[in-house]
Amino acid sequence: MTLQWAIATDEGIVHALIEASDRAAAERSGGIAPRRRRESTRYLVSRGVVHLGTAEAVPVVTVTVGPDPSFSPEQLPLPPAERPWCMQRLAVHPRCPEPLAGVQAVRYAIEVASAAGADALRAEANPDLADVLRVLTALGFTRYHTDDSAPAPRTYLQLALPGRPPASVPPADGPG
Numbered sequence: 001m002t003l004q005w006a007i008a009t010d011e012g013i014v015h016a017l018i019e020a021s022d023r024a025a026a027e028r029s030g031g032i033a034p035r036r037r038r039e040s041t042r043y044l045v046s047r048g049v050v051h052l053g054t055a056e057a058v059p060v061v062t063v064t065v066g067p068d069p070s071f072s073p074e075q076l077p078l079p080p081a082e083r084p085w086c087m088q089r090l091a092v093h094p095r096c097p098e099p100l101a102g103v104q105a106v107r108y109a110i111e112v113a114s115a116a117g118a119d120a121l122r123a124e125a126n127p128d129l130a131d132v133l134r135v136l137t138a139l140g141f142t143r144y145h146t147d148d149s150a151p152a153p154r155t156y157l158q159l160a161l162p163g164r165p166p167a168s169v170p171p172a173d174g175p176g
Contacts, residue, residue: 001098003053003061005108008045013059014052015041021091025129034126034152044089051112053105060096064089065109067116071124076145076156081120084158085113088124090132102132106139114161127155 008014015038026033044050049066052059069086087109092101113121125132127146133155137143141157 001055003055003098003101003104003108004057005051005053007048008050008052008062011038011042011045014045014050014062017052017059017062017093018089018091020093024094025131028131029128031128050089051105051108053101053108055096055098055101060093060098061101061105062089062091063087063105063109065112065121067118069122071154071156073122073156078122078144078156078158079120079160081118081122081158083118084120084122085116085118086122086124087113102135103139106135110139110159110161119161121159121161123157123159124154125157127153133157 015036018036018041019033022033022036025031041050044064047066047068049068050062050064053061053063065085065087067083067085069084070088073084087106090102090105092105098104110121123136123141125136127133127148133143136157139159141159143155143157146155147153
């Protein structure tokens with residue numbers, strides 16, 4: 001099944017998809033779904049950085065990718081980059097008929113960032129979501145730092161984009 005991609009224009013569809021994905025992930029892991037702020041979704045959709053993937057015209061996956069980070073990269077041991085882009089809020093609807101929709105979304109984000117001239121794609125992920133971390137590392141992202149502090153732990157990753165590798169910084173030791 002081929003996903004069709006477009007810039008999201010409806011914050012309600014995006015927010016509902018993210019919340020459904022979070023609930024399903026929490027059920028799988030035995031955790032609690034994070035509380036998402038609708039204002040953040042509205043802001044990101046208004047900026048034109050939220051991409052929505054549909055299968056047979058039904059929204060099933062979303063990913064946000066753009067030049068503005070959702071975290072402070074200068075405070076993290078990430079490799080330097082001249083034009084880094086950031087990926088966040090990857091979400092797949094639990095009833096998505098495409099089993100590799102998450103992988104396709106990450107590949108799509110890589111294409112978007114590369115086409116914009118980025119030399120690196122940075123991501124933050126919840127370290128409790130092992131499936132997401134496996135997908136990211138399988139696609140070439142390197143884990144550099146995990147912050148276990150409250151309220152939500154985060155793992156920070158980076159992928160050097162083809163043709164423009166950023167300077168080297170050793171990855172974090174161990175799994176996180």
